[in-house]
Amino acid sequence: MTGARELGSTGRTVGPLGLGCMGMSWGYAESARDDRQSVRVIRDAVEAGAELIDTALVYGDGHNERLVGEALGTTGRTGDGPLLDRVVLATKGGLVVDDLATKSMHRDGRPASLTAQVDASLTRLGVDHIDLYYLHRVDPAVPVEESWAALADLVATGKIRWLGLSEATVDQAETAHRIHPVTAVQSELSLWTRGPLWAAPYRRTPSPARGPGSTPVATCSMLAWTRDHGASFIPFAPLGRGYLTGTLAPGEFEETDFRAANSRFTTEAFRRNRAITDAVAEIAEKHDATPAQVSLAWLLGLSDNIIPIPGTRSGRHLRENLAASDLVLSGEERQVLDELPTAFGTRY
Template identity: 55%
Template sequence: METRQLGSTGHEVAPIGLGCMGMSWGYAESQRDDTSSVEVIRRALDAGPVLLDTADAYGDGHNETLVGRALAGRRDDAVVATKTGIVVQDLATRTLGRNGSPEHIRHSADSSLRRLGVDVIDLYYLHRVDPLVPLDESWGALADLVREGKVRHLGLSEVTREQAATAHRAHPVAAVQSELSLWTRDPLDPRTGISGWCADNGAAFVPFAPLGRGFLTGRYRSADAFEAGDFRATNPRFGGEALAANLRIVAVVEEVAARHGATAAQVALAWTLTRGDHVVPIPGTKQLRYLAANTAAADIRLSARDLADLDAAPAAVGSRY
């Protein structure tokens, strides 16, 4: 099986990981099925070692507990990544805040270890930089966890090049996570993009939402496709004129997919893998059939023509949030 080096962690992982957030909240919550989700995670581990991505904020601890259930007896098949720094202020409305204080980070790490049922977290991200806490303080608390043996490696989520460099000077940044897909290409900007910083500094770049929150699969062609409470129902890119314009991106992906006898989702994932050997995307799914299709995307080899067509796809209309 092809593997990729996960930054400076020393871990070799499957080229496509598994984002677990949607199993707990955010997307189509009426379809949440913990038993099925545990089976999806365990099936992903069959292709291990695989990068599993969760966070204490996802479902206010529910997602970590879910991942912990799936990991029982399978710890060596996974590289476990979780996050701290976002706090759930109201679970029902998904109202979030930030807390990057050292005290909160230490408490969060202990809670995550307990919910995950592991002795050490392989990759621990600062989920967001807290504007009220100096990054040096948050990063210093995370580095202390490494020295204490509770965490192996540290990462950052949704940061600038300058923030990554500041943290890296104090303790190695093993990975940076941010949104990247054919409709969110900002991390690839040669001047400001964080993916290039990762490549230059030996860190992995871990794209979340590499399928455009499902949009690039071609399954969502109307804002009415989402149930009440689904994050995407109010997302600017999924509504009205923006959605109609963004379907032009899907049309390009589907055209390339037809050449390969593949799905649009597989081509969208294959495109992210061509952005560099340091890139390990983490698409999420609650269904076994989509997990299998996503994993198979690593076998697709896009031609120069394919890449030219995909790179020329129009930019997305509407903000990310």
């Protein structure tokens, strides 16, 4: 891979693409889960320069954190030392599983609960600190200021190095940033999910020049906010949960697969969204590349602070994905992709 990128304003650089590990534990085609193969993929990713490794408490109710911990632990040694020393290890809390079989969960951003969640994640990962810890979702029953202050306290104690927000609004990010720096924002962003590129109103941090009590309302996209505040933007599902690879078909998903009940993966959705995959495939053919590589190259070209985290359990797909950092799209090709139609169907 080429083109290392700084994580937020930390001074720590990572490869331009990371690895999302959720699908190794739950969400997609769970009958094909293979922990040994997933461990190999995680280790191969780090060797190839994918140094941002992403997991979460809720992924398999702790299973994914244990898996990542095994892959990056002292047994995963290379000539350069333990893999753990070479990565930015990211996990998340604030979402708690109620029933693993049905994947029911609830938000819990209470300070005491977040502290307990962090301690449990440290144990599962087998580490003494977490590099990047996200508030996975803002709990509507708890002011974001309270959740964020509790996590900032854990930074002060050394249990966490940097903080991030997942699927937050611009207003929530601005509020949190007043208390403690937001190093990264993680949200879904891809050729068929572009919400973070749309402007939204938020209460800008008051300026001393305007006097006390002045909280002007501004508009800004989530991506623009991260650029303005020295934060990274981390797109999850950058390949549209596999749709943008052009290899999926309706009706092929297991009952427990997230996509089986999602409106973007119905027969009608595949028909109505075909213009998206056709355009991506056409550009890919010109470059002798895969549609996944084109999709990732488009993301990387949006902004220097973007670090996508495509997920895979396949060594071949891992290598293909990481090669996207070397693919340069022309201005005309980017315009074609920029103007693709809005995807039919909802995200959730």
